[in-house]
Amino acid sequence: MRNAKNFPLVFVLLALASTLASAYDPSPLQDFCVGINNITDGVFVNGKFCKNPKFVKADDFFFSGLNKAGNTSNAVGFAVTPVFEDQLPGLNTLGISIVRLDYAPKGGLNPPHTHPRGTEVLTVLEGTLLVGFVSSDQDGNRLFIKVLYKGDVFVFPIGLIHFQLNIGDTPAVAIAGLSSQNPGVITIANSLFGSKPDISPDVLTKAFMLDKKVIQYLQSKF
Known part of the structure; x- marks a missing residue:
């Protein structure tokens, strides 16, 4: 009882x-x-x-600037223009944000990354993008991949590794909404090979099954 x-x-x-x-x-x-x-x-x-x-x-609820292209003159040919709470104070506590994504022609890449606090829904405004995400270990690390054209929409579930690659001959532009005012971003290569201090090469050598010299070379690049 x-x-x-x-x-x-x-x-x-x-x-x-x-x-x-x-x-x-x-x-x-x-x-x-x-x-x-x-x-x-x-x-x-x-x-x-x-x-x-x-x-x-x-x-306080206004932002101007998503009409301006980002500078893609960098190693990956990619630029992001964020509109988070820091740029648009009225977003605070509302659980949403938005970004503009610019990709250089023929290979502009938003490298594999995750958003630990937000799902992302992406809409292509111009160009052709190859996009995809990888499910978790529990789901067998399956790759979901799709070619997107102007007007197409794709969603990346919260926390999963995803990427976008411009496979067209012209610049590509996309707008993405995220389900957090501060979704965060963890770029996989930067985090693993560019951490401060460095992750022990012994750890990465075993994890990636590569020669230690290759790991040390990658760390030097980041």
């Missing part, structure tokens, strides 16, 4: 645990929470202070 009395409490606790485990960015409990860095007259919420609502203006 004692266990039966405790059953409702256990059920509530399990339900709460399930809800917390499935939450990403916190749901707002007010109309908006425009992020500010100055603590004067501010309230701290999820890493940012909120501007006093009395002083909020339309410009």
Whole structure:
């Protein structure tokens, strides 16, 4: 009988645990929470202070610049223009963000990476992209790959490694929405071969089954 009395409490606790485990960015409990860095007259919420609502203006919810191409003159031929909370303070606590992605012709690459806090939905505005993501070890590391053309949409699930490659002869442009105001990015090559301090070459040699000199060469590049 004692266990039966405790059953409702256990059920509530399990339900709460399930809800917390499935939450990403916190749901707002007010109309908006425009992020500010100055603590004067501010309230701290999820890493940012909120501007006093009395002083909020339309410009706090506005960003201009996604019409401008990013500079793809770099080793991978790729540029990202982010519109996160830092660029658009009105996004604070709303759980969304957006980026512009520019790819150089014939091989511009957004290298394999993950977003630990957000799912990404990508729309091609110009050009032709080869895109894909890899499922987790639990799902057998399956590769899901697709060629996208102007107007096509593709989604990359939260936390999974994904990439985009321009396979066309002209520059490519895409817009991506993400399900976090700060989705984060972990670029796989940078993280493994460019960490500070370096990961021990012995670890990477065994993990990638390569000669240690190859690993050391890759680390020198990053």
